[in-house]
Amino acid sequence: MTLRDLRGQQTARETLERALASKRVHHAYRFEGPAGVGKELAAFALAQALLCTEGDPLGCGVCGACRRAVTISDRPPFVPLHPDLIVVEQGLYPDSIIGRDEKSGVSVEQIRRIVLGHVSFAPAEGRARVFLFRRADELTPQAANALLKTLEEPRPATHFILLTSRPEKLLPTIRSRSMLVRFGALPEPVLRDLLTERGIAEPLLGEVVALAEGSVERALDLAEPERAESRAAFLRALTAASAEGTAGAAVKLAESADTDRRVMRDRLFDLAAHLSAVARAASPDAAFALARGYELVMKATENLEMANAAPAHVLTDLALSLHRVGAGAALRSRSNA
Numbered sequence: 001m002t003l004r005d006l007r008g009q010q011t012a013r014e015t016l017e018r019a020l021a022s023k024r025v026h027h028a029y030r031f032e033g034p035a036g037v038g039k040e041l042a043a044f045a046l047a048q049a050l051l052c053t054e055g056d057p058l059g060c061g062v063c064g065a066c067r068r069a070v071t072i073s074d075r076p077p078f079v080p081l082h083p084d085l086i087v088v089e090q091g092l093y094p095d096s097i098i099g100r101d102e103k104s105g106v107s108v109e110q111i112r113r114i115v116l117g118h119v120s121f122a123p124a125e126g127r128a129r130v131f132l133f134r135r136a137d138e139l140t141p142q143a144a145n146a147l148l149k150t151l152e153e154p155r156p157a158t159h160f161i162l163l164t165s166r167p168e169k170l171l172p173t174i175r176s177r178s179m180l181v182r183f184g185a186l187p188e189p190v191l192r193d194l195l196t197e198r199g200i201a202e203p204l205l206g207e208v209v210a211l212a213e214g215s216v217e218r219a220l221d222l223a224e225p226e227r228a229e230s231r232a233a234f235l236r237a238l239t240a241a242s243a244e245g246t247a248g249a250a251v252k253l254a255e256s257a258d259t260d261r262r263v264m265r266d267r268l269f270d271l272a273a274h275l276s277a278v279a280r281a282a283s284p285d286a287a288f289a290l291a292r293g294y295e296l297v298m299k300a301t302e303n304l305e306m307a308n309a310a311p312a313h314v315l316t317d318l319a320l321s322l323h324r325v326g327a328g329a330a331l332r333s334r335s336n337a
Helices: 010-023 039-051 064-069 108-119 142-153 172-176 188-196 204-211 216-223 223-242 249-258 261-281 284-305 309-325 327-336
Strands: 027-030 085-088 129-133 158-165 179-182
Touching: 010 039, 010 064, 010 179, 027 039, 039 064, 039 108, 039 129, 039 158, 085 249, 108 129, 108 142, 129 188, 142 172, 172 284, 188 204, 188 216, 204 223, 223 249, 223 261, 223 309, 249 309, 261 284, 261 309, 261 327, 284 309, 284 327, 309 327
Parallel strands: 027 158, 027 179, 085 129, 129 158
Antiparallel strands: none
16 A cells, blocks of 8 residues: 555645655654544555655555565564564563563653664665654653654654654654644545445444544444444443433443443443434434533543543433433434434
8 A cells, every 4th residue: 555545634645745746755744633544554655655666756565665664574573574664662562672561651761772773873775764653642751752852853864753643642842843744534435435345334334434433443343243232232221221311220221231441431432422423313402412412421431531430320420411411312212213
């Protein structure tokens, strides 16, 4: 795949294509956008273009350099075979390489050994050297600070590509030293095509497209049979409890649900996406109730994650609150339609 094949991100693709065609590629790019919308594909495609040996400004995709840039080793560490494409990621490299276990983020030791240990030398094959940071927001403050001078004064033919879906977690000094390229949610037709190519068919296709918010990664996760089945069961139980609106029904819902904190967080995100999708096709009155319900679900998610509230209590309160704003009744009406 080259940049020509990147789908659903026309603005980002054109920005990179212009830079490559004019030979004015910035030394540090910051690809911002939701997970699963093509940031990493674009990063590898840009790396191919910079490493291609056939003179194609966008990368030919077939020469040895292009193929090795996107071929991952079959043994740890799982990194590209091309020696001039270096991936930085939390936990990617074993202790024997970086000298320590990484639990809190990309360590300063990884930056020193994997980035600074290579950046002062010329590229192994002469064209360029590319450092690709998956989830750059996981850089620890010490690691980010160790990277700053290199970002500010890079060697010739050295490029950095930082990927993030949480740009607010990056140090302002990192953001100021990198050029922003925005990636948005994938348009529904593009998402449908990509999922169809992966073998997802109706009716599951329509369901996950409505819930995935333009992300292939989220759609594929939602399409997992076990998650699809448990999601449907949770939505049925939540709809029934919130439509009834009694304390007994809410408590019964909480007692029957999986109250593992991570599972509950996923269920609440699924519910929020479901409310949003249903609201788009609802009458104005029902859409208003569902929109208020969406706000309540996001507040419940915040209470679960930030306030460390008990999952059972969060779910009980949510069912009663959805009833009070009319979202429970709107959901039941939709499920009976």
